[in-house]
Amino acid sequence: MKTIELDKKFDFLFEKEHPWIYRNKFNQFEKELKNGDIVKIISSDSKKSYTGIYAEKGLVAIRIFLFSKTDSIKSNLIDKVHLRRKLFSETNSLRLIHGENDLFPGITVDIHDKHLVIMNYHSSLEKISRWISKFIYSFLKKNFQINLESISIHSPNRIGFESIKKNNRVLKGSITGLIQIQFKKIKYQIDLESQKSGIYNDIRNLRRYIFENKKVFQNKKVLNLFSSNGFLSKILRLQDVSKLVSVEDSNNMIFIHEKNENINHILLYEHKLNSTDKNILIKEDILKNKETLFSKLENFDTIIIDPPNLTNNEKDISKAKNIYKSLIILSLQKLNKNGNLILASCSNRIHPNEFYRICKETVSENFEFDTWKKLDLEPDHPINPFFPEGNYFKVNLFLGVKKS
Ligand SMILES: C[S@@+](CC[C@H](N)C(=O)[O-])C[C@H]1O[C@@H](n2cnc3c(N)ncnc32)[C@H](O)[C@@H]1O
Structure with a gap:
């Protein structure tokens, strides 16, 4: 992990807990960084810190996963999955992690029956996506008695959802044909490799x-x-x-x-x-x-x-x-x-x-x-x-x- 201590003129970066730091606000710190580096940014009075992932291209330079020194990504992940617990009684197709809204910027995780689909929207998020997939795999097995049959990572570009097939990697198991999901006893077959991992x-x-x-x-x-x-x-x-x-x-x-x-x-x-x-x-x-x-x-x-x-x-x-x-x-x-x-x-x-x-x-x-x-x-x-x-x-x- 790289640490950057900011001086007073960057205090504005700590005013709001927006999960992005734009590149034009971060240019001068980029020299030492590589795509995917974990970066800790500390405020001038050392009272606040962010931990995020550096992206070498695009409008966003840092995607922030942690805002305070006490939180951990793991506990956030557990909290967010638990928040969905009630939905499991109604459906087996849901979003476990909803990107920036759950403080996992650039990453969504969907479960459809026994299949996990992770989408990441920047190459810098590859490593953390893999870590998340492994963690969720064990967590669901232990706490929800769900044995995932497949895990895949998609890297769609924001606009071209129709073309995600070529950016799809299967990390575990295999996906053949359509997957059956259910909502309130209504069953439906979806294609995990299509728009929004198969279903809106x-x-x-x-x-x-x-x-x-x-x-x-x-x-x-x-x-x-x-x-x-x-x-x-x-x-x-x-x-x-x-x-x-x-x-x-x-x-x-x-x-x-x-x-x-x-x-x-x-x-x-x-x-x-x-x-x-x-x-x-x-x-x-x-x-x-x-x-x-x-x-x-x-x-x-x-x-x-x-x-x-x-x-x-x-x-x-x-x-x-x-x-x-x-x-x-x-x-x-x-x-x-x-x-x-x-x-x-x-x-x-x-x-x-x-x-x-x-x-x-x-x-x-x-x-x-x-x-x-x-x-x-x-x-x-x-x-x-x-x-x-x-x-x-x-x-x-x-x-x-x-x-x-
Ligand atoms: C937001 S989704 C609709 C979700 C849908 N209501 C559901 O219940 O799942 C938008 C849909 O519009 C389709 N679409 C996009 N452009 C279209 C167009 N010009 N004409 C018809 N359909 C289009 C997409 O393929 C996509 O399935």
Whole structure:
């Protein structure tokens, strides 16, 4: 471990417990450091210290894993896994470590049945990722009686989630084919090597809402936009909806949906408005062809919109807001009276309050609604108050929507 004692002019680095030190604040200390070095940084009065990992490239120079002298990474890891204990009674697919939000910056750890998937977002985190995997392996075995069959490490680049296959290393066992997970007795097969290690679990809150509110969906027509691997659609189908139309563009996700639900996707031009099919999966680029898509769809009682992250950088923010607005406006035109609009967003640069404002204002332009609900975050997707960037996921429900 390398130690750096800072002088007074760097005291500002200790003001907030943000888990990153940006490179432009750290340039002068980099000469002696190598990618992946563990660095302890001590304040001018020696009262505060950080321990982090140095990255030789990228905007972030140090990812901080420890803020006080008394904490240990091991005890943090144990605490974070314990916090998820209750979830294990409901599902075998969850996030054990949620990156910066759990003070493991740049690292997520997911468990799906007996398979552990670690994602690290920088090469400097290789060593600690391996250590975490070994520790969790023993910890789960001893405390949760879970015998992991495989451990793999993915190093996705932030944007290219579709291309993680080539960056995947298996540390233990092997992964062949699809893995079966379960949520409240509902079983589903996922591909660990696809987006988000196979499944978006931040949206478990909506899965739970649908599961627990059958009356809202029973005998209703539902449109599920950006349906991903189709698990949400399966849960909707199990609530006895009268018609379900799912739309997704990723071939890989469509393949998983088809396998699980025994349906074949169609292309938009093959979709017949008056088709009597109850469960339809359309492959379409929604963002590119939203007007055409909506012009070919019938009316629905509930429309769910959950696009991918639309704000990869600051410049995307206003464009992203306009995309949400236009998806809402198009949806309102296809919503039956007293219908429901469910709006989810994982765009990290749009704050939950701002997202709610955009949704409410757009809906309220020509419509009113009976109830608004915001779903709570899942226990395995906590927020770190010192890391506002991590407060990314939101689900807003506008129920009983009608023309004003
Ligand atoms: C946030 S995820 C949706 C998660 C989903 N609601 C669930 O329950 O798992 C966004 C999805 O949108 C898909 N997607 C991205 N761009 C798209 C586009 N232009 N058209 C259609 N689907 C798209 C991605 O493949 C991904 O599956």
